[in-house]
Amino acid sequence: MAKTKQVYLDYAATTPVDPQVLKTMMPYLKEKFGNSVSLYKLGQESKKALEKARLIITQAINAKNKEEIIFTSSATESNNLALKGIAFANQKKSHIIISAIEHDCVLNSTSWLQKQGFQITQIKPDKYGLINPKDIEKAIKKNTILISIIHGNNEIGTIQPIEQIGNICEKKKIYFHTDAVQTFGKIPIDVQKMKIDLLTASSHKIYGPKGAGLLYIKKDIRIDPLLHGGNQEFGLRSSTVNVPAIIGFGKATEICLKKMKSESKRLTQLRDYLIQGILKKIPQAHLNGHPIKRLPNNANFWFAFIEGESIVTSLDQYGIAASTGSACSSEKLEPSHTLLACGLLPECAHGSLRLTLGRWTTKKDIDYVLNTLPKIIKNLRKISPFK
Amino acid sequence: MYNKKVLQHFKSPHNFGKIQNADGQGQVGNVVCGDVMNLYLKIGKNKKGEEIIEDVKFETYGCVAAIATSSIITDLAKGKTIKQAIGLNKDSIIDTLEELPAIKIHCSVLAIDALNEAIYNYLHKNKRDIPKELQKRHQRIEKEKQIIEKKYADWINSSKD
Structure with a gap:
């Protein structure tokens, strides 16, 4: 059998390590x-490289001091640390x-906190996944200590008005955390x-290695820290610092910053080409998330009459990697x-x-999807009792 | 996640479609849970004069396992006498597919339920004796349907709007 073409379109799940990143990491392994x-x-050589990575990231988000950056093992850990720590x-x-549209690690951390006696309010988005800052303002109570809103949604890609929410938090003197993993x-x-x-x-969402977050x-x-020990970071x-992964994280950040302008323009064009193509070629196809305020x-x-795991598995048979929010794809069997x-x-x-597209996605890849997906949807609809 | 056999059935399912004026029809599952199976039967007779499942077709909305187990159940039921078909259970499906992921076992139950419901529908329509076993299964399936409809009442009602 001829080798199937491979098209990876799950960059929001994870990304391959950029060869330049790997090269930078290697000596530290x-x-x-x-x-x-x-x-x-x-030891001091490691320390020096670690601090260089810290500086790159400090500048990347325009933080004031490099001591404001704490390296962790993952975004899940960082979100746990932010919520439980505060x-x-x-x-x-x-x-x-x-x-209401946070990543599971924020949702599950807060439901755990609720069990410990904290009060949690979830703000619902509109149909595009957009949170209205006024709804947040209305939900603020005298004892509100923290507001945590995801910057770019991992599933539907909607980007929240973070600056507006930040201004509210500053005015009301409430801490503001954002999960910026996808942005x-x-x-x-x-x-x-x-x-x-x-x-x-x-790190692993931006072509760095897995095992590093901040x-x-x-x-x-x-x-309050989650881990007690040798007082690192x-x-x-506390924990021995994962220097090679963090150095990779730093390098990956540097590359992303350098490419950001051109890459976000390129990906936005490809994304819109994909969206237009699918909505035009497939009947009863609908876009989730915001049409404009979305990740590049x-x-x-969503496609009427069929189920997502079937779509993803069919795509896989054509070498296309994608994901779904269907219940059948999750252990809890809820969408x-x-x-x-x-x-x-x-x-x-x-x-x-x-x-979700990424650094190595080409127009050819998108064309391949636009040729393949309509066939798959049509076949699955043939089997479906709903028409 | 799935083995070759499951994927084969998913990719090229056997006996999908609808039988017009079917002798028996069963519908199980619920759209809010992500799977619905329709099973259609055409009943004939073998040389001995026993009633057999002459033809069977399915329509399924659901995941890979739901589609593959639907395909398998039609293979297993085709040509069987009604008594033999009632004797099929979820292990018959899992054995044929060799394995199913643990969280997908319920899909094989759904396929068996669909077959049972179609046979029940045929016997009931023709005012025939219904074996106790089948009667019991029918009651369980009905009860489960009610539980799901109650659990997801809000969603189901909003779907109807």
Whole structure:
């Protein structure tokens, strides 16, 4: 059998490591293996490289000081640290506001906090997945300590009015955290201008290695650490620092910043070409998320009468990697909370498909999808009792 | 996630479609849960004069496992006497497919339910004796339908709007 063409369109799930990133990391996996807290030359070399990565990231988000960047193992850890760290540094029974379309790690951290006695309010988005800052303002109580709103949604790609929300938080003197995993390295972020107090980002979504994440914490904000031990990362994240991964994270950030303008333009064009093509070629196809305020690389649809896991598996047989918010793709057998929060009915959410583009996506890849997907949808609809 | 056999049935399902004026018809599952199976039967007689499933077709809305198990159940039921068909269970499906991921076992139950419901529908329509076993299964399926409809009442009602 001829080798099937491979088209990876799940860059929001994870990305391959950029060859330049890998090259930068390699010495720190081999001869420069020292522990960044060791006093001898080998350790200090690691320390120096680690601090270089910290500086790159500080500048990337326009933070004031490099000490405001804490490296962690993942975005999940960073979000846990932000939410639980702020919560436990404050009074029990305090109030936290999040959106209904946060990543699972924020949702599940806050539902755990709720069990510990904290109050949680979830703000619903409109049908495009957009949060209205006025709804946030209305939900603020006297004991609200933290507002956490995802910057760019991982499923539907909607980008929130972060600066407006930041201004509200500043005015009301409430900490503002944003999960910027899908936006960091893709669109400009300025923590000072956007009035962000805490920000989460991840390495493996931007062509860096897995196993590195970060939490920006504005100076003088007190949080409780999750891990207690050797007081690495300014006492906020004990553990031997994963130097090679973080160096890769730094390099990956540097490359993303350099390419950001041209790459976001290129991807936006490809994305719109894909969206227009699918909506035109496939009957009863609908776009999820906001038509304009969306990540440059995100397209998300729902197709009537069929189920998403079937679509994803069929695409896989043509070498196309994609994902779905259908219940059948998850262990809990319930469709995506994000799609439901946007008002989609379960049967519609079951038929969702996410295609996320990246650095190595070409127009040829998109054309291949535009030729393949209509056939797949048609075949599955033939089997379906609904027509 | 799925083995070759499941994927083969998913890719080229056997006996899909509708039988016009079917002798028996069963519908199970619920759209809010992400799977619905329709099974259609045409009943004939074999040389011995016993009633057999002469033809069977399915229509399924659902995941890979739902479609593959629908395909398998039609293969297994075709040509069987009604008594033999009632004797099929989820293990008959899983054994034929060799394996199914644990969270997908319920799909094989759904396929068996669809077949049982279609046979029940045929016997009931023709005022025939319904074996106790089948009667019991029918009651369980009806009960489960009600539970799901109750659980997802808001969603189901909003779907009707």
